[in-house]
Amino acid sequence: MNYILPADDYVGISFWLISMALVAATAFFFIERDRVAGKWKTSLTVSGLVTLIAAVHYFYMREVWVSTGESPTAFRYIDWLLTVPLLMIEFYLILSAVAKVPGGVFWRLLVGSVVMLGFGFAGETGMMAAKLAFWPAMAAWGFIIWEIFKGEASQINAGLSNDHVQKAYRTMTLLVTVGWAIYPLGYFIGYFTGGADAGTMNIIYNIADVWNKIAFGVVIWAAAVADTESKA
Numbered sequence: 001m002n003y004i005l006p007a008d009d010y011v012g013i014s015f016w017l018i019s020m021a022l023v024a025a026t027a028f029f030f031i032e033r034d035r036v037a038g039k040w041k042t043s044l045t046v047s048g049l050v051t052l053i054a055a056v057h058y059f060y061m062r063e064v065w066v067s068t069g070e071s072p073t074a075f076r077y078i079d080w081l082l083t084v085p086l087l088m089i090e091f092y093l094i095l096s097a098v099a100k101v102p103g104g105v106f107w108r109l110l111v112g113s114v115v116m117l118g119f120g121f122a123g124e125t126g127m128m129a130a131k132l133a134f135w136p137a138m139a140a141w142g143f144i145i146w147e148i149f150k151g152e153a154s155q156i157n158a159g160l161s162n163d164h165v166q167k168a169y170r171t172m173t174l175l176v177t178v179g180w181a182i183y184p185l186g187y188f189i190g191y192f193t194g195g196a197d198a199g200t201m202n203i204i205y206n207i208a209d210v211w212n213k214i215a216f217g218v219v220i221w222a223a224a225v226a227d228t229e230s231k232a
């Protein structure tokens with residue numbers, strides 16, 4: 001292991017900062033689980049698992065970056081393959097905390113996110129032409145967005161009488177569209193235009209992960225606490 005982190009390696013420093021933020025977020029979600037009503041506990045467990053899985057990957061990604069200066073693409077995708085389906089399942093979980101939700105919602109969100117990442121991975125590793133793989137991955141992302149904006153999940157959310165959940169749901173849909181757009185944009189820049197330098201791309205992905213993993217969990221935590229306290 002190479003433990004040397006030059007003080008001017010800003011990309012390496014961002015990997016380090018985010019690793020630690022993810023560790024702290026994990027502790028936070030797991031401890032705060034105690035504070036919320038029983039029906040919210042699974043949501044907080046999943047938030048903590050997302051940041052835990054990401055923290056471990058960040059340790060390895062930082063190591064790849066610091067010792068080779070290259071993008072840790074394989075580790076990023078392994079991380080995504082686990083954390084992205086878990087993040088999507090959070091929609092199902094927060095709705096399930098307050099309503100009866102058909103299993104189809106769970107499966108569509110899960111399968112949609114796995115298909116999206118499968119094509120992205122196939123494109124990045126050369127199993128498929130990168131430009132070709134982009135389109136089915138985009139379609140799968142579109143499918144997920146449709147489900148949470150217009151599909152069954154959104155209809156269930158619209159019919160709720162719980163504004164804590166509805167508020168969290170709205171913010172989460174915003175993160176999944178605007179916050180997640182950074183990743184396909186990075187892919188597009190990498191394979192359709194001349195590409196950006198590895199350092200810039202990694203800083204952008206790292207900052208995106210703070211929003212999409214930590215802030216996403218905090219939104220759920222806030223809804224869980226507010227809902228628990230409103231009934232206490």
Ligand SMILES: *C/C=C(C)/C=C/C=C(C)/C=C/C1=C(C)CCCC1(C)C
Pocket residue numbers: 080083084087116117119120121134137138141180181183184187209212213
């Ligand atoms: C914590 C990590 C997250 C939330 C990662 C999300 C990744 C994506 C939404 C990736 C999407 C892609 C496309 C929509 C098309 C091109 C290939 C991908 C995999 C970069």
